[in-house]
Amino acid sequence: MNFALIVAAGKGLRFGDEIPKQFLMCKNHPILYYTIKAFEENSFIDQIIVVTSSDYIDLVKSYVSKYSLKKVNKIVEGGSTRQLSVFNGLKEIKSIAGKGDNVLIHDAARPLVSQEIINKNIGALKENKCVCTVQSDSDTTYLSKDKKTVESIINREELFLAQTPQSFDFECIYKLHFEAYQNSDIENTDDASLAFKNGYKIFLVEGNKYNFKITKKEDFVLFEALI
Ligand code: CTP
Numbered sequence: 001m002n003f004a005l006i007v008a009a010g011k012g013l014r015f016g017d018e019i020p021k022q023f024l025m026c027k028n029h030p031i032l033y034y035t036i037k038a039f040e041e042n043s044f045i046d047q048i049i050v051v052t053s054s055d056y057i058d059l060v061k062s063y064v065s066k067y068s069l070k071k072v073n074k075i076v077e078g079g080s081t082r083q084l085s086v087f088n089g090l091k092e093i094k095s096i097a098g099k100g101d102n103v104l105i106h107d108a109a110r111p112l113v114s115q116e117i118i119n120k121n122i123g124a125l126k127e128n129k130c131v132c133t134v135q136s137d138s139d140t141t142y143l144s145k146d147k148k149t150v151e152s153i154i155n156r157e158e159l160f161l162a163q164t165p166q167s168f169d170f171e172c173i174y175k176l177h178f179e180a181y182q183n184s185d186i187e188n189t190d191d192a193s194l195a196f197k198n199g200y201k202i203f204l205v206e207g208n209k210y211n212f213k214i215t216k217k218e219d220f221v222l223f224e225a226l227i
């Protein structure tokens with residue numbers, strides 16, 4: 001089985017709105033709806049687990065019934081960091097997952113994830129335990145330690161920006177999260193980094209610019225223009 005784990009328990013501090021960005025409305029629908037819909041419509045995805053903060057669980061439940069999101073199986077309470085939110089979701093999946101099952105972990109704040117990206121992740125899981133969606137960069141990229149002057153130029157051919165979904169053999173990523181939690185290592189900003197730190201090879205699949213993360217107000221403007 002292929003599980004999609006959508007993390008939507010963030011507060012959106014950089015965005016700076018009263019309500020978390022994933023619940024903002026765009027063309028009459030909340031951002032989270034667009035994100036869930038992408039996985040709902042993918043025929044390789046069997047079940048969807050959504051993680052959100054306790055104040056928003058009822059709202060997400062109402063979306064599930066309003067939009068007839070049939071694959072959403074569980075709505076789980078999140079944690080204080082993204083990693084803890086993912087771990088809470090993985091703990092719920094553990095009770096239903098079997099050997100060889102996969103999980104695609106995705107940010108709720110990336111509503112424009114395409115079917116092609118989801119398919120590439122699932123395809124790559126046939127041969128790999130850890131898969132990360134990335135975008136190559138077309139701009140010249142500098143390294144600056146003092147944030148004022150250029151220290152060095154990074155070879156852009158070798159530079160990739162991490163996106164989600166990041167996809168894993170379920171048993172593998174569960175174990176990594178479990179061990180990280182035991183060691184109070186709870187601040188990793190994504191799951192492929194956690195796997196990489198633990199010595200796993202991360203297979204890259206190509207994402208695209210549309211799969212950007214809504215982080216600041218300007219990203220929302222862009223999303224609104226594209227939808
Ligand atoms: N997320 C989560 N639980 C957290 C923190 C983040 O589920 N404790 C989710 C967010 O809802 C988002 C994704 O992880 O879909 C990526 O995080 P980010 O873009 O950093 O969102 P926020 O943490 O909400 O934003 P900020 O860092 O600006 O506060």
Ligand code: MG
Nearest residue numbers: 010011012082
């Ligand atoms: Mg954050």
